[in-house]
Amino acid sequence: MNELHKLRLGNFDFRSHCIELCCSLKLCWVDHFGFNTDKTFKQRYLIADKHWKKDGGSILFYTGNEGDITWFCNNTGFMWDMAEELKAMLVFAEHRYYGESLPFGANSFKDSTHLNFLTSEQALADFAKLIKHLKRTVPGAKNQPVIALGGSYGGMLAAWFRMKYPHMVVGALASSAPIWQFEDLVPCGVFMEIVTADFRKSGPNCSESIRRSWDAIRRLTSTGPGLHWLSEALRLCSPLTNSQDVEHLKDWITETWVNLAMVDYPYESNFLQPLPAWPIKVVCQYLKNPNVSDPQLLENIFQALNVYYNYSGQVKCLNMSETATRSLGSLGWSYQACTEMVMPFCTNGIDDMFEPHSWNLKEFSDDCFKQWGVRPRPSWITTMYGGKNISSHTNIIFSNGDLDPWSGGGVTENVTDTLVAITIPEGAHHLDLRANNAFDPTSVLLARSLEVRYMKQWIKNFYASLRKKH
């Protein structure tokens, strides 16, 4: 570790200790697209340069998504793993309105006036300004290639960043980025169908047990004693008292299955929750028999939920108000979903294991207006970012895991020679971005090595064209 590094980053254990990275702050315009306010805020970013080489190096730039950047940093081991090979400086940029990058501090979510600057376009502009800032202020960074990387919404941002600012980054790795989960680009049911398939594949009768659980819940909760019984059976922290609670319960259980599908990793992990390896397989061990009484089925469902919420064994009761890590900024995302990020989802109960729900934009819009005072513009993202018509762009890797429900809205076939899709049959949500692990399936190892190969090619081409210029 060189002195500069010590000075800038403190004495930290390289890799997966992002929390200890001394964060840097950059002043950003609150509004890049209007000049009426000259208000600024501090954007946080993390930087690690242990393996960075000024000679022939590169900059890997994580386009932060809807949460605390240290959490994404800790869950993006792939960047740390390839830093040495790519002689790379690592930069993790926090997305405005998340983590500590709050344009209006504690008031940031107060109302639609304060939230007005929470958009993907503003976030991309923050990234562009940050790269300019680093190139100007970090000696040796100026003539180096930058590669954008991100997962999930961060993957969408990485892809969009390459599309909109190709002068800033030579390419992008967009992992599990559902850039087509908008309008009618993909069927609205595909997401839940993949969730269902994951459970179907992970144990006999598993998805069928879940499919039957909804009616069982309905029957059980039709009486007061039934409500009471179910609250006890599921060890709920707050007992169910009315039909609204029951709807909430079903939503919460649904979200649990969805989350399990996202984090169905081949080894013990702690992304949304601490979990065992292949958690859906563990869950499905409790859901082998759908032909049992309603109470027995719900006892089984409890055991399954308990895998997700209480793998540590320390939890006293299950809390319906939480489904995932607090590092995710659910408030900010709820606003984004109500404005730009309008993703239609639906279920029919036939191709999936859920109760049928059609996509109702009107209802969704009304709910958004009630909550935030804004209405979604569902066609904006495709207008802005091109929908399926993206073939004129170059150098973007779209990687998707077949287990990941988000792969349904992702790019899973090559668009052109330089807009390439990598699929990982045994992969859940952005598995490729996670640190190397002894239990990684071969498919993700192959994916990562292919990704590195593309990135090296981009870097090589960058330096070749730089030499040509001089």
Add this chain to the structure above:
Amino acid sequence: MNELHKLRLGNFDFRSHCIELCCSLKLCWVDHFGFNTDKTFKQRYLIADKHWKKDGGSILFYTGNEGDITWFCNNTGFMWDMAEELKAMLVFAEHRYYGESLPFGANSFKDSTHLNFLTSEQALADFAKLIKHLKRTVPGAKNQPVIALGGSYGGMLAAWFRMKYPHMVVGALASSAPIWQFEDLVPCGVFMEIVTADFRKSGPNCSESIRRSWDAIRRLTSTGPGLHWLSEALRLCSPLTNSQDVEHLKDWITETWVNLAMVDYPYESNFLQPLPAWPIKVVCQYLKNPNVSDPQLLENIFQALNVYYNYSGQVKCLNMSETATRSLGSLGWSYQACTEMVMPFCTNGIDDMFEPHSWNLKEFSDDCFKQWGVRPRPSWITTMYGGKNISSHTNIIFSNGDLDPWSGGGVTENVTDTLVAITIPEGAHHLDLRANNAFDPTSVLLARSLEVRYMKQWIKNFYASLRKKH
């Protein structure tokens, strides 16, 4: 003319009668990049489909710039001239805050709050939404290639539109588009050097006479009687009364020479003013002798100015408050120059024929703050649109006339095989966009034919890839 056409456009004389095109209006969000307001306004656009073919046709989309769209429509005869060959529908889209497309009606320029939505990004988003609207509502338009065209700032918008929305347009013709007249991408003096060269080339001693005129003005206006004499000699509508007026006079004369350089067309025209063919040559006939007395030199300057302001012979006095057509929205452009469109200009009096003026950002910024309550962000445009690093884009023609001072900030050499430069040695400001004329020099005819060839290729490629998809 088919019936549909009659119905939509009325009975008009195809070509150069844009004023009679029945304008269409489209509702636009005032703010595409924020959701706090759902206010809309009516954007005007003109449409002509006499030669449009639903089978194998195309859409030529003029990305309107800082003025009334009918005026640009009337001065973009090239689009009308090639409509039949390209089976093209012509669309002329008005830029927000100009002509009749005023987001807040008469209050649009009231203050920086109302002006907050006057940016190039918002304008490009308007264009994107308009194209989507046309494709959705005009039967037969959906699967047709769109080409963006524009001149000057409109040319910058055409190029930027292809860069940012390549899914919307298959290519762009950016005529006389000074996309590099920002920051230090080109020397700040190049613009005035080209103006000077035009005068130098157009008559013996012409630029030298102008160079000497500034000192002559200074000497003459150092006394009260001198001020009076000069006001009379120049037939000014409002006499000069103080040194501030004299500064204004010099600015006004300077702008006149600049405008003449822009519109130094090979035939009689009426773009900024009604003018004879090769107007600088006409002007220079009065400026052959720099070695005359101050009063004689200024008499000669008057004759020169009179060519520009009084070609019709109907003007009684010269009005220093106007230099060009009222169709240009000078108020809106002044705001844009004070925010995004920060173009550094300077003179040194040696390489050019003007008084030396260095570029002073601080002073410029203070003036902007005084006038509009906003401060410029001079590096924003290069951050947003890439500066000189644009090689990853495709299908943009940058055409420039060597006589045009704006060519100094333009792309005058090929960047790649598909980002091509066309130079027109005898061309002034976007001469290629003007209607065919018997006095057109061969160079502009060649330029236009090359431009048409590129456009045809884009159209052909579009249909080829469409066939491949189906």
